Amino acid sequence: MGRIFSGVQPSGNLTLGNYLGAIRNWVKLQNDHECIFCVVDMHAITVWQDPEALRRATREVAAGMLASGVDPKKNIIFNQSAVSGHAELGWILNCVSRLGWLNRMTQFKEKAGKHKENASVGLYVYPNLMAADILLYKGTHVPVGDDQKQHLELARDIAQKFNNDFGREVFPLPEPMIFGSATRVMSLRDGTKKMSKSDPSEYSRISMTDDADMIAKKVRKAKTDPHPVPDSVEACGDRPEAKNLMNIFAALSDQELKEVCAEYGGQSFADFKRALTDLAVSKLAPISEEMQRYMDDPAQVDAILKDGAERANAIAAPVLKEVKEVVGF
Ligand code: ADP
Ligand code: NA
Numbered sequence: 001m002g003r004i005f006s007g008v009q010p011s012g013n014l015t016l017g018n019y020l021g022a023i024r025n026w027v028k029l030q031n032d033h034e035c036i037f038c039v040v041d042m043h044a045i046t047v048w049q050d051p052e053a054l055r056r057a058t059r060e061v062a063a064g065m066l067a068s069g070v071d072p073k074k075n076i077i078f079n080q081s082a083v084s085g086h087a088e089l090g091w092i093l094n095c096v097s098r099l100g101w102l103n104r105m106t107q108f109k110e111k112a113g114k115h116k117e118n119a120s121v122g123l124y125v126y127p128n129l130m131a132a133d134i135l136l137y138k139g140t141h142v143p144v145g146d147d148q149k150q151h152l153e154l155a156r157d158i159a160q161k162f163n164n165d166f167g168r169e170v171f172p173l174p175e176p177m178i179f180g181s182a183t184r185v186m187s188l189r190d191g192t193k194k195m196s197k198s199d200p201s202e203y204s205r206i207s208m209t210d211d212a213d214m215i216a217k218k219v220r221k222a223k224t225d226p227h228p229v230p231d232s233v234e235a236c237g238d239r240p241e242a243k244n245l246m247n248i249f250a251a252l253s254d255q256e257l258k259e260v261c262a263e264y265g266g267q268s269f270a271d272f273k274r275a276l277t278d279l280a281v282s283k284l285a286p287i288s289e290e291m292q293r294y295m296d297d298p299a300q301v302d303a304i305l306k307d308g309a310e311r312a313n314a315i316a317a318p319v320l321k322e323v324k325e326v327v328g329f
Helices: 016-029 051-067 085-094 099-103 106-112 121-135 146-166 212-221 240-252 257-264 269-295 298-327
Strands: 003-008 034-039 076-079 141-143 175-177
Touching (some): 003 051, 016 034, 034 298, 099 146, 269 298
Parallel strands (some): 003 034
């Protein structure tokens, strides 16, 4: 297999969705694959970020990766703005991508909300920059949550069009790698929205830095319905909030949803939520302690990011040189 690229935005505290849908899987990939993991700070500023908060969040995302077991010796860990090729290729791909393609992106519609005219242009072209992130390294595989599938398809379309327009096979078409049961962790307050670090409601998500009391409180407040825990996958059907909590349980305990249904089906949600809280606390506490250790030593985190940026740039530079030649610069 070729080269893996994936990223997380430093736009708030890492969530359980980021962990189960992304970071946890990276740990499984790192031994057998060449991996580049990026803190995508240029994506974060597509919506307003307080500068000091952004700097802190960039270190926190890196700390989250490191604390989860992503090894900076086996992988490249860096932040996007430290390698200028992302911006350069991003511009070139802005000129390859089509307005009609961007108009189909559902995440823009969700994130821009009601006031689309007031959204940044960056938020709109964000998927083009995401394509540049991957293609700058000729990335072939992208482990992402299901929420990013549409953007990845766009990256393939852009790569294909670039190759066709210039008549050269410059870019491989990157393929998604989607893992296991928690490919889309949903909001704890609304089973139709994904859990996100940028959701304004703090009770919509479990953050990786939440302590045991906070996790217990959020799980207790999580929306459910008046019925007992469903006893089969089919019975989860029209109960998105119930299904989401059970999917989270399944992912955290490395089980299938059907096994969780078999074990807890028929019990009250109050009991199930207590079991889920215990499980989430036992899995997240060691990681958040380790994250804190990194956050107390920002110089160490910065040194890891700097080393990663140098190694990333060494791969990116010849690709960018080739692209510029092909384009006619
Ligand atoms: P966020 O919406 O929390 O800001 P990002 O855009 O930074 O998330 O995504 C980082 C990675 O985490 C991506 O691979 C994405 O697919 C994954 N991810 C984000 N939210 C979820 C979720 N709710 N469920 C599963 N995976 C997720
Ligand atoms: Na996102």
